[in-house]
Amino acid sequence: MQSWVDGQPASALASLKDRGLAYGDGLFETIAVKAGTPLLLELHLQRLAQGCSRLAIVADQALIRSELLAYAQAMGEGVLKLILTRGDSQRGYGISPGAMPRRILQASPAAAWPEANALSGIRLFDCTTRLAEQPLLAGLKHLNRLEQVIARSEWQDPACAEGLMRDTSGRVIEGVFSNLFIVRDGVLLTADLRRCGVAGVMRAALLAEAGRLGLPCHVTDISLAQLQQADEVFLCNSVYGIWPVSAFTDVSWSVGPLTRKLQGIARTLLDV
Structure with missing residues (x-):
């Protein structure tokens, strides 16, 4: 299916002056679509609105919702990616006051x-790439994903379906494209994402x-030792x-x- 840019079918996804291309100045959401319905839509839109507020991107949230619904209906099944950039600007980091946010919608097969x-579960690779601690961006699904790109390049072994990412202080944070939970003595634990990491939509739904x-569930710091001593470990995201x-x-777990x-519960949330 052809991509849309600002609500219109387009072959070119962005202009050469787009700040998303130049600086990663923007946000994105990856949304599962079934039977023309974007799943967990309200949580995706809540996170997008929070990101816009934090980055001071003035976007028409009602228009974004209507375009997402129309595009999902047209694509039917698959994975919908919304990219929202700050729009065009001249050279330099300064933000042009009249910049209009750009909305890009892309479809991929399921x-x-x-x-x-x-x-039966997956083997988790131990990534050496560390997540930088930056509270201003922590939790956001922003376009700066080089840490994840570098981390994903660390392994080619198909036996490892995901990689573990820690922060620069060694705390367990998340997977390369997933959030992580552990279970210890019947208590559910997931990482505190106030310093770094992505606040995933499925993570929010499960909490x-x-x-x-x-x-019993706690959002807290998790050490590598706590991970290794856990009774259960699992990963989640809004697609799988x-x-x-x-x-x-x-270490191995049943x-x-x-x-x-x-x-x-997650399977039910990803059904229509």
């Missing part, structure tokens, strides 16, 4: 992940579901749901009951 990833079900982690370095319970 991801074909091995079924074993969800059933809300855990609260609704009365499951939940993957149990079965192995990391020389797929635990809480992981299976939440996996069922």
Whole structure:
């Protein structure tokens, strides 16, 4: 399906003056689409609006919603990517007062992940690339993804489906394209993302579901030792749901009951 730029079919995705191209000045959302419906749409739009507020990008949120719905309806099935940039500017970091945000919508086929990833779990690669601590950008799905690009280039072994990323202080933060949870003594733990990392939409949904079900859950700092001593470990994102982690370095885990319970919830959230 052809991409849209500012609501119109277009072959060129951006101008050469676009600040998203020049500086990574913008945000993006990756949204699963089924039967013409963008899944977890409200959470995606909430995160986008929060990012716009933090970066002072003045965007028409109602227009973005209507275009997302129309584009998803037209594509039917697959993965929809929204890129929102600050728009065009002249040379230099300064923001042009009259810059109009640019909206880019792209469609991709549904991801074909091995079924074993969800059933028996995945091996997690230990990335050496560290996430820089920057509270001003922490949590945002901004366009500056070079840390993830470099981290993903560290392994080619298909036996590892994801990589673990820590911050410069050594705290466990997330996967390269996923958020991470651990279970210890029946308590669900996920990383505090106030310094760095991406506040994933599926992470937010699972935290809300855990609260609704009365499951003990904490957002906190997680050390490498805590990860290695966990009873259960799993990864999540808004496209594949939940993957149990079965192995990391020389540690291995069985797929635990809480992981299976939440996996069922995630599967429901990604259905229509």
